[in-house]
Amino acid sequence: MAIASALILKTTRERWWALAPVTASTLVWIVAHQLAYATEPLPPPEMTLAQLDGPPLTLSAPADKPSVINIWATWCPPCRREMPALAQAEQSHPNVRFLYVNQGEAETTVRSYLDRESLSLTHVLLDPIMALPRHYRTSGIPVTLFLYADGRLAKAHLGEIAPERIAAEIARLK
Known part of the structure; x- marks a missing residue:
């Protein structure tokens, strides 16, 4: 995909615009993964x-x-x-x-x-x-x-x- 993008997209600006959604989605995935798998070591409830x-x-x-x-x-x-x-x-x-x-x-x-x-x-x-x-x-x-x-x-x-x-x-x- 990266090689195809480099061959198809001729200008640096086009390449950056193509890379932006990939970067944003990677960042969102990392944050979501950290939130989903971070478990606070809570003590048991007094109930x-x-x-x-x-x-x-x-x-x-x-x-x-x-x-x-x-x-x-x-x-x-x-x-x-x-x-x-x-x-x-x-x-x-x-x-x-x-x-x-x-x-x-x-x-x-x-x-x-x-x-x-x-x-x-x-x-x-x-x-x-x-x-x-x-x-x-x-x-x-x-x-x-x-x-x-x-x-x-x-x-x-x-x-x-x-x-x-x-x-x-x-x-x-x-």
Whole structure:
């Protein structure tokens, strides 16, 4: 492309005008990449959420092992598609704590969905006021958060997550 441009465009001014959009788009890509992949190492929030099965869980309490937090809802198609992969990852990684934080839905709705889909998840939490996404400054769902053993955020993945990405991010936490 550069050689063709050099041969076709005769004047230096034409070459500079051809180069300007390439330079601008490269700059935009670099800035967008930095913004998308820069994850602030936030500490866990000081909040306690109700569990479907078990006592309320305080997210800031030390887990002494890495954690994966999935922020989801039953009405969200990408959330529903990724849930079996997360359940499988939970079974494959017993040294990682998995938390499934439902956003704003009633306990009966969540329980009915999990039963209907035959999903057996250890820690399903209810976030009725959707406070967790505000703490981590995320928008939209699903969001999968990867936390180091000390609770600091290592990575936030927005959107449906593939099994390979789950495994790769968990490997990075160790």
